Amino acid sequence: MELSEMTTFCLSEVSETQWIQKIHDSRWPNGFCCPKCSARHSYTIRTRRLPLYECSACGTQTSLTSGTIMEGSRTPIRLWILAIYLHSKPEGISASRLTRIIGTTYKTAWLICHKIRHAIAHSDQSQLLQGLVRINFAQYGHPYNPTVFRHPQEQPLLIGASMNAAGEFTHIKIKQAVEECSYPQFTCPLDKFPFIRKHVDPQATEIVAVTLKYSKDRNKSLLRICQNASIWINSTFRGIGAKHLQAYLDQYSYGFNMTVLKQDAFSSLFNLSMTTSALPYPELIRKPNIQPKLRLQYAHYLKNAS
Known part of the structure; x- marks a missing residue:
């Protein structure tokens, strides 16, 4: 799907239901599996914005987005998918540009961008250089x-x-x-x-x-x-x-x-x-600045050199 087509599709309300089903299929390709007791059957609660799955065996309720980078987010699913798509393109996308495309605040767009990059970094840890x-x-x-x-x-x-x-x-x-x-x-x-x-x-x-x-x-x-x-x-x-x-x-x-x-x-x-x-x-x-003293050290050197 081309960028313009993907953008138009994700910004339409119709795509929300389709992406919800795709997320469900991605998380449970062989059908729902309770994270607590591994039971295979659940009841779907549809009174919320996103479906909630209640295990028929132990009663544990599992959100569609629990355990994903979207957990706890109030941003519509379709906008998350569009952001993921834009990050998968070779040119990438900045938070300021993403803000204009999906219509959120800059803080929300910045957080979405970094959560997607966190998923990339998390995967990178397990892929070692070989040969x-x-x-x-x-x-x-x-x-x-x-x-x-x-x-x-x-x-x-x-x-x-x-x-x-x-x-x-x-x-x-x-x-x-x-x-x-x-x-x-x-x-x-x-x-x-x-x-x-x-x-x-x-x-x-x-x-x-x-x-x-x-x-x-x-x-x-x-x-x-x-x-x-x-x-x-x-x-x-x-x-x-x-x-x-x-x-x-x-x-x-x-x-x-x-x-x-x-x-x-x-x-x-x-x-x-x-x-x-x-x-x-x-x-x-809260990520630490890995070189907090370098600027002061360099400034001190330039002062003494002059």
Whole structure:
């Protein structure tokens, strides 16, 4: 379905009932299953905006959206589906643009966007790099910085990729280098082992990691992917700070991997959204700033240098 057709369909009231049925079928493809006692029969309560399923064996009531990223949301289902569809497109969508399309407040649209990215990030945790693995230093942000001190707008990254025998990347991960920075205030080689422990299969055939910024052995293809990710983030979202950068890097990696695998990104993202629990708004905004002191350290250096 084309973007204009999908948008028109989701914005119509008729689509709400159809999407409710699709969510039901996605959650329980073999019929309802009680999360408490595993009974297969339920009574449907339709007095609410969304159907509620009451187990005929133990009486437990289960919401249609419980255990999904939509749990507790008052936004109509059809608008959630449209948001998921727009996030599955290669160009992505910003919260401000989503606000104009679905007609919600900016806060609601921002929360929807980050809950969808949370589903992507949650799935990414279980998909490890395998076989021939290549890891390279990268960065987000390219401020003019002639010193050994890291500029506050310069975010060090590590990009890892599974590679086939033909030298083609089949799966990528781009991660902020938080644990890997032994001295966060300096531009220095990164520690590769935290990334390998978290994101590489222990049975990987071969691991080659280049963690020095200007190494002659750096993989230019991986660097080009990170540059494209930076261009996408800057053009679509007008730049992102360190606090939420990882969510956008995960979204870019997801889109890249779906393209390489030639899979239906919308169907995949729809299923992820139906199997990932919601991330509450307070938890999203409580994310720590991973480099709170860098700006002060850099300012102190410039003052002394002058």
